[in-house]
Amino acid sequence: MAMYTVNSRLSAPSPTVALEKGAYRMRAPPPPSRLRRRTRSSANPASARALGLLPHARERRLxxxxxxLVCATLACFGAAYYLFSTRCAAPGARDAPADAPRVVVDFRPYLGGSAERPAHRGEGRGAGLGGSVADPVAVRPAVMSLSVAPSRYAMSLSSSGSVPNVRDKSSSASEDAEERFLSYLPHSGFHNQRIAFENALVLARxxxxxxxxxxxxxxxxxxxxxxxxxLSANLAANASKAxxxxxxDAVVTPAAKSEQAEEQEDELDTxxxxxxxxxxFEYTNVPWDWLVDLSGIRANQRLVARWxxxxxxxxxxxxxxxxxxxxxxxxxxxDFGFQDFVPRAKPTARKYREYIYIPILAERPERLLQLGTLFGSARLHxxxxxxxxLRKRVRQAMAFANAPLLTAADTIRSALGGAYLAAHVRVGDGLFEENGAETVRRVWWKLLRALGHADGEILALERTLLADALDGADWDPDMRAPPKIAPDGPALRTPHPxxxxxxxxRGRRMQCPAPLHTSAALRALNTPLFLATDAHDPRTHPLLGPLVRTFPCAFFLRDFGRATAPLxxxxxxxxxxxxxxxxxxxxxxxxxxxxxAVVGTEGSTFSTFVEDVLWRTYHGWEIVQRG
Incomplete structure (x- = not known):
C-alpha cells in the first residue's frame, strides 16, 4: 500500500477527515500523475482561457x-428588521445589549456626602479624569404637558468602578442634641412601602x-x-448589602454563571x-428622592436618610x-392606628385594635419615636x-417623577398618538390569576363604557365580537347581564373636569397588530389601547384575548423596545x-x-395608585383619597 507524506501547507488539496461508522478515514490527495497533467495543461494561458480552465479566474468570479449574494442577504435582513422595528415608531430591542455601556447612577447626593465614605464605583480608577460615575438622575415635575420633548438630565457612561457603602456614614446626622426623630419599619412590596412612607411623612409633620x-x-x-x-432584627441583618x-463581580448575569461553570467544571472544590x-441581583435599594419629587415636602419638614x-x-x-x-x-x-380626634363613643367596627391620639403622642419626650409597620391606607384617621x-399633598407627591422614566413614558405616549385608552390588568399571580376572567370582563366593560357605549350595545358587542374568544374561558356563557361593577364612592366624591x-x-403612522374594524359602529374600537399587565407573553395570554380581539390597536410595553432600552x-x-x-x-x-382614560383591576393596590394618583396628577387634577 502506497504511503503518502502530506504537508498541509504545501499540498493543494488538504486531507479530508470523514467519519463513517465510528472510524475516521483519511482521504489521500490525488496521485502525482494527475497533478502533473493539470500543470501541463495550464502551461499555455491562451489555450487554458479558451477552454475555461484557469482555476484562479474561476475562483475569483465565484x-x-x-x-x-451575502451582501444581498444582509441587505434583505436589514430591511426586514428595520420595517419590523419601526412599527409604532418605537423600534429596538427590549433590553440594552450585553456590551452596551452602563449608566451608573450615583445615589450619594440624595444621602449626603462624607469625606469618610469608601470609594464609589469608578473612584480611584480615573473617574476624576473621565467622569465615569454618572451624576444623579434628577426628578422633574410629574404633571404632564402635551408636548413630548425629551427630558434632560445629567449622566455619564461608566464601564467600571467599585461599590460604595453609602449607608455607613451620613452627613445628615443631627448636630442638635434636642432634635427629635421618628422612625418606622418598612416591609413587603413597593406599594406597601409607599403607603407606609406616606403615613410616616404625615405623622412626622x-x-x-x-x-x-x-x-x-x-x-x-x-x-x-x-x-x-x-422585623427590626431582620432589617438590621438583611436590609444592607454591606x-x-x-x-x-462573582456573578453578573446567567451567561456569566454558565461561562464560569464551564471554566471550573474540573475544579470540583471551587x-x-x-x-x-x-x-x-434580585433586589436593590434606591432613595425615595430618585423616584419621586420630595422638594415640596422637604421645604416644610426635615428628612434624614437611614439605610x-x-x-x-x-x-x-x-x-x-x-x-x-x-x-x-x-x-x-x-395593632395600632392613629387619629387626630377623640371619639365620643367607642366605635363598634374597628380595623385597628388600639387607636392612638396623635396630640398625646406628640408630647413624648424621647428623642426617638420608633414605630413598627405603618402600612395601611386607613391607618391614619x-x-x-x-x-x-397635608395627607393629600403627600400622596400627590408620590407620582413618579424620575427623569428617565418620564422620558420613556413621553416617548411611548407620543408613539401611541397622544390620545389613547389604557387598562392596568393584574392576572399574573394569586387571586388575580384565579379571578382573571372576571377581572378582564370588568375591564372590557369599563373600556367600552368609557367610549360612550350603552350597556345594551355592549352586551350585543360582547356576544358578537367575543363568541370565539370565550371558548374555554370562565365568563358567563349566556352574557345576559353586565358584570357587577360597584360605584367608586371616593372617586365620585372627588370629581374631575x-x-x-x-x-x-384616523390614518396613523403606527401599524396596528391586527386589522382595523371597518364597520362604522366599531370604528371607535380602533382607538389605541395600552395594556399594562403582569401577564407573561401578554399578546398570546388567553385571559387577555377578549381585549386583544376587540381592540386591533392593543399594545404592550414590550412593543416599545427603543423607548425602554435606556432604562x-x-x-x-x-x-x-x-x-x-x-x-x-x-x-x-x-x-x-x-x-x-384608564381603568384598573379591582382589589389591586397598584391599579388604585394608577387611577387615583398617577392619572389625576399627570392630568393636573385633584387626586382621590381613600382611608
Whole structure:
C-alpha cells in the first residue's frame, strides 16, 4: 500500500477527515500523475482561457458572486428588521445589549456626602479624569404637558468602578442634641412601602419630628411583615448589602454563571459563585428622592436618610441611646392606628385594635419615636381639614417623577398618538390569576363604557365580537347581564373636569397588530389601547384575548423596545445591580396614567395608585383619597 507524506501547507488539496461508522478515514490527495497533467495543461494561458480552465479566474468570479449574494442577504435582513422595528415608531430591542455601556447612577447626593465614605464605583480608577460615575438622575415635575420633548438630565457612561457603602456614614446626622426623630419599619412590596412612607411623612409633620427615611427596596426579594422585634432584627441583618461587595463581580448575569461553570467544571472544590451571593441581583435599594419629587415636602419638614437599621448607627450618627427611644412594638399588623380626634363613643367596627391620639403622642419626650409597620391606607384617621390636606399633598407627591422614566413614558405616549385608552390588568399571580376572567370582563366593560357605549350595545358587542374568544374561558356563557361593577364612592366624591373629546381614529403612522374594524359602529374600537399587565407573553395570554380581539390597536410595553432600552442600561452605583427590570412596572403604570382614560383591576393596590394618583396628577387634577 502506497504511503503518502502530506504537508498541509504545501499540498493543494488538504486531507479530508470523514467519519463513517465510528472510524475516521483519511482521504489521500490525488496521485502525482494527475497533478502533473493539470500543470501541463495550464502551461499555455491562451489555450487554458479558451477552454475555461484557469482555476484562479474561476475562483475569483465565484468569490465575487458569493460576496454579492451575502451582501444581498444582509441587505434583505436589514430591511426586514428595520420595517419590523419601526412599527409604532418605537423600534429596538427590549433590553440594552450585553456590551452596551452602563449608566451608573450615583445615589450619594440624595444621602449626603462624607469625606469618610469608601470609594464609589469608578473612584480611584480615573473617574476624576473621565467622569465615569454618572451624576444623579434628577426628578422633574410629574404633571404632564402635551408636548413630548425629551427630558434632560445629567449622566455619564461608566464601564467600571467599585461599590460604595453609602449607608455607613451620613452627613445628615443631627448636630442638635434636642432634635427629635421618628422612625418606622418598612416591609413587603413597593406599594406597601409607599403607603407606609406616606403615613410616616404625615405623622412626622404632625408630631413635629424629623423623619428617618429608609430606602425603597425593589425586586423579587421583599422583607415581609413580622412582629416588631423580629422585623427590626431582620432589617438590621438583611436590609444592607454591606460585606457583599464582591458579589457584583462573582456573578453578573446567567451567561456569566454558565461561562464560569464551564471554566471550573474540573475544579470540583471551587463553587461556581459564593453561596452568600445567592439572590444578590434580585433586589436593590434606591432613595425615595430618585423616584419621586420630595422638594415640596422637604421645604416644610426635615428628612434624614437611614439605610442602616442597627442601634449602633443611631448612637454613632444621631447620638441616640436605648434610654432615649420610645418604641411602639406591634405584634400584629393591625395593632395600632392613629387619629387626630377623640371619639365620643367607642366605635363598634374597628380595623385597628388600639387607636392612638396623635396630640398625646406628640408630647413624648424621647428623642426617638420608633414605630413598627405603618402600612395601611386607613391607618391614619384624620378629621382635621388641614391634616387631611397635608395627607393629600403627600400622596400627590408620590407620582413618579424620575427623569428617565418620564422620558420613556413621553416617548411611548407620543408613539401611541397622544390620545389613547389604557387598562392596568393584574392576572399574573394569586387571586388575580384565579379571578382573571372576571377581572378582564370588568375591564372590557369599563373600556367600552368609557367610549360612550350603552350597556345594551355592549352586551350585543360582547356576544358578537367575543363568541370565539370565550371558548374555554370562565365568563358567563349566556352574557345576559353586565358584570357587577360597584360605584367608586371616593372617586365620585372627588370629581374631575369633563374629559375632552377623544379624537376619532384616523390614518396613523403606527401599524396596528391586527386589522382595523371597518364597520362604522366599531370604528371607535380602533382607538389605541395600552395594556399594562403582569401577564407573561401578554399578546398570546388567553385571559387577555377578549381585549386583544376587540381592540386591533392593543399594545404592550414590550412593543416599545427603543423607548425602554435606556432604562435597561441604568445601574445602581450602590451595589452594581441593573435597575431596568425593577423600573418596568413603574413605566407600565406611567404610560397607563397618561392615557385619555384608564381603568384598573379591582382589589389591586397598584391599579388604585394608577387611577387615583398617577392619572389625576399627570392630568393636573385633584387626586382621590381613600382611608
Amino acid at each position: 468569490v465575487l458572486l458569493l460576496l454579492l 404632625l408630631l413635629n419630628r424629623t423623619l428617618l427615611v429608609p430606602p425603597v427596596r425593589l425586586g423579587s426579594r421583599p422583607l415581609f411583615y413580622k412582629p416588631f422585634d423580629e 460585606g457583599l461587595e464582591h458579589c457584583q 463553587p461556581v459563585f459564593p453561596e452568600e451571593c445567592e439572590g444578590y 442602616n437599621f442597627t442601634d449602633a448607627w443611631l448612637e454613632e450618627q444621631l447620638d441616640i441611646t436605648a434610654n432615649e427611644t420610645y418604641a411602639l412594638r406591634d405584634l400584629d399588623r393591625n 384624620l378629621r382635621n381639614r388641614e391634616n387631611a390636606e 369633563p374629559l375632552p373629546p377623544l379624537p376619532r381614529p 435597561a442600561r441604568l445601574e445602581s452605583g450602590e451595589d452594581g445591580v441593573r435597575l431596568g427590570p425593577f423600573l418596568m412596572p413603574f413605566l407600565d403604570a406611567m404610560v397607563a396614567g397618561q392615557a385619555w
